[in-house]
Amino acid sequence: MLYSHVAGIDVHKQQVTVSVRTPDPRRAARREKTKTFRTFYADLLAMASWLVEHGVTRVAMESTGPYWWPVYSALREAGGPGLAIDVVNAAHVKAVPGRKTDVKDSQWLARLLEVGLLRGSFLPPDDIRQIRDLTRYQTKLTEERSREKQRLLKVLEAAGIKLDVVASDTFGVSGRSMLDALVAGERDSVVLAGLARGVLRNKTEDLRLALAGRFTAHHGQMIGFHLTRLDHLDQMITQVREKIGHTGHPGTTRRPGTAPSGxxxxxxxxxxxxxxxxxxxxxxxxxxxxxxxxxxxxxxxxxxxxxxxxxxxxxxxxxxxxxxxxxxxxxxxxxxxxxxxxxxxxxxxxxxxxxxxxxxxxxxxxxxxxxxxxxxxxxxxxxxxxxxxxxxxGRPYTDLGHDYYTRGVDPHTHARRLIAQLEAVSGKKIILVDHDGDRPDSGSPGNGESGEAA
Structure with a gap:
């Protein structure tokens, strides 16, 4: 037994079941108490105070979705640094078969904890977790923007507009100008193709054919909805990036040389x-x-x-x-x-x-x-x-070179191996000839071009 005063918490959305295991002063045994609390934060603080009153020094709970976050915060607030909290992977804690209840789960966690069979998960500090929330949200926004672009392209396909076939970037400067013109009511393919910029001007004839579809007012309304949604997502992504900030070192792709921010x-x-x-x-x-x-x-x-x-x-x-x-x-x-x-x-x-x-x-x-x-x-x-x-x-990466895996290979041995493989595949005799053509060599490496003889 490694820990004498432990507790196991079975976490759910609406309630938590807590089992406390402490020494029994009257006999050589373990005393176990179980109690259920609601998950309102005031009740969670009462739960943490109850654990402190029983002298609990270590707590274990499963990382059940986002439901363990307020429980962890309440324990940290009421217990302080003297209360060790282990958030364990639910896959590593398997209940005894045939004994599956909330009470049994909390008791099983406490028993595993007191003998040191649980290992806490990695929990980054608060400043790292704030960046984590923002980077994950940025990823979700970027994925949603990609899905919104696919929806817009689906509307164009239904309208017979093949802009994405001709333009490599449908949502670039030229493509956005054409989409805005379609939403505004322009239907002339010649006028729409004239909005091309840069190298896309070289595909004017193909653009006229691609933009001559059966685009209706309904399609224009749908495209307008999608463009508004894309603009809002771009604005949100920009705000999240500014909140994350940038490092300002020369290797960054955003505003190099500027002071770090965010x-x-x-x-x-x-x-x-x-x-x-x-x-x-x-x-x-x-x-x-x-x-x-x-x-x-x-x-x-x-x-x-x-x-x-x-x-x-x-x-x-x-x-x-x-x-x-x-x-x-x-x-x-x-x-x-x-x-x-x-x-x-x-x-x-x-x-x-x-x-x-x-x-x-x-x-x-x-x-x-x-x-x-x-x-x-x-x-x-x-x-x-x-x-x-x-x-x-704390030292930067030092690359070993693109020839790291081949610099130690003997070129003559490697050449003989390749010749043997080529002869086995082709069924022909391979002869290497020097540049001067005077010294043919069969089955051994040369310094010049390779030829073959029947």
């Missing part, structure tokens, strides 16, 4: 360190910090962080045999943003980019449709370990 100003140095990693920019670094924080002492190693984020490969071994196992569940926000960063790093001439292409070929290349996804996930696993190292040491 909530991320406190983490300008950490964002600068993360931006040194290929594929990670200012926005991605902000999301990463909002999800994992900047204090890596919470994670004993890079492998622990990768497992927490759900980017580590799964394990399924029994009787000495390893079975197929998918990756474990984790932080989906970290997963999605790092997979996005992995795809961005694949377009760089760095060690991370070389690893992506190396894994892409290993997983089947273009012949396998899932090879790109698998390679991106594996590179995301590499990125999360690099992130842990960068934040732990």
């Amino acid at each position: 909530l991320v100003a406190l983490f300008a140095e950490q964002i600068r360190l993360l931006a040194s990693i290929p594929g990670i920019g200012d926005r991605v670094a902000t999301v990463i910090i909002s999800e994992i924080g900047v204090d890596m002492s919470r994670f004993p190693s890079a492998k622990h962080l990768a497992a927490w984020a759900g980017l580590a490969p799964g394990n399924n071994e029994s009787a000495g045999r390893r079975r197929r196992a998918g990756h474990r569940k984790g932080n989906t926000h970290v997963q999605s943003i790092l997979i996005e960063a992995a795809l961005a790093s694949s377009r760089t001439r760095t060690r991370i980019g070389a690893r992506f292409h190396r894994l892409h070929r290993r997983f089947g290349g273009r012949a396998n449709k899932t090879a790109g996804k698998k390679a991106a996930f594996a590179v995301a696993h590499t990125l999360i370990k690099v992130i842990w190292t960068v934040l732990s040491t």
Whole structure:
């Protein structure tokens, strides 16, 4: 037994069930009390005071959706720093089969806690959580804007307008001018095509054909609704970005060289360190910090962080045999943003980019449709370990070069291996010829062009 005065809380939307386990002074046993409270904040404060009166020093509860937030706040307010609170993953706490009630759940949590079988989840500090709320909301707004654009394009398709076929960006300067003109009542395709700007002017004839549809007043009204909604979403996204702020370091994509502002100003140095990693920019670094924080002492190693984020490969071994196992569940926000960063790093001439292409070929290349996804996930696993190292040491990332995986390969050995593979595939004898053409060499590397002889 590790903790003598513990409590387990079974959290629901309308009520919480609390079980307290403390030593019994009259006999060598454990005394257990259970009580139910409503989830109004005043009742939660009364619950926390009740726990303090019983001398509880450690509390455990499941992370049940958003319902545990006010419970945590009430416990922190009434218990102070002397009350340790463990918010545990519900998947790690399985009730005894056949004994499933709210009371039994709270008692089971308390019993697991007192013997040290529960591990608290990672809870970032308040300033990190504020950035997390804003970055997640920004993601939701961006997704909603994409859905609204799809709805608008559906209306255009119903009206016979093929603007998205000709223009690469339907919602650019030229496309927006044409959409506004359609809403205002303009139906002449020649006039609409004349609103094109820049390189889109080269497609005037195609634009006239694309804009000559059966656009009615009803379609114009629907397009107007969608455009108003898009403008409102753009305004909301701008406000959220300004609240998040920017770091002001030269590597940022927004207002470089300006003074740091917003909530991320406190983490300008950490964002600068993360931006040194290929594929990670200012926005991605902000999301990463909002999800994992900047204090890596919470994670004993890079492998622990990768497992927490759900980017580590799964394990399924029994009787000495390893079975197929998918990756474990984790932080989906970290997963999605790092997979996005992995795809961005694949377009760089760095060690991370070389690893992506190396894994892409290993997983089947273009012949396998899932090879790109698998390679991106594996590179995301590499990125999360690099992130842990960068934040732990406080030193920027130093790239090892795009030839990291090939610089140690003997060119003569590699050439002989490739020749053997090509001969096995073609069924022909491969001869390498030097540039001067005087010294043909069969089955060994040369310095010039390669030819083949029957």
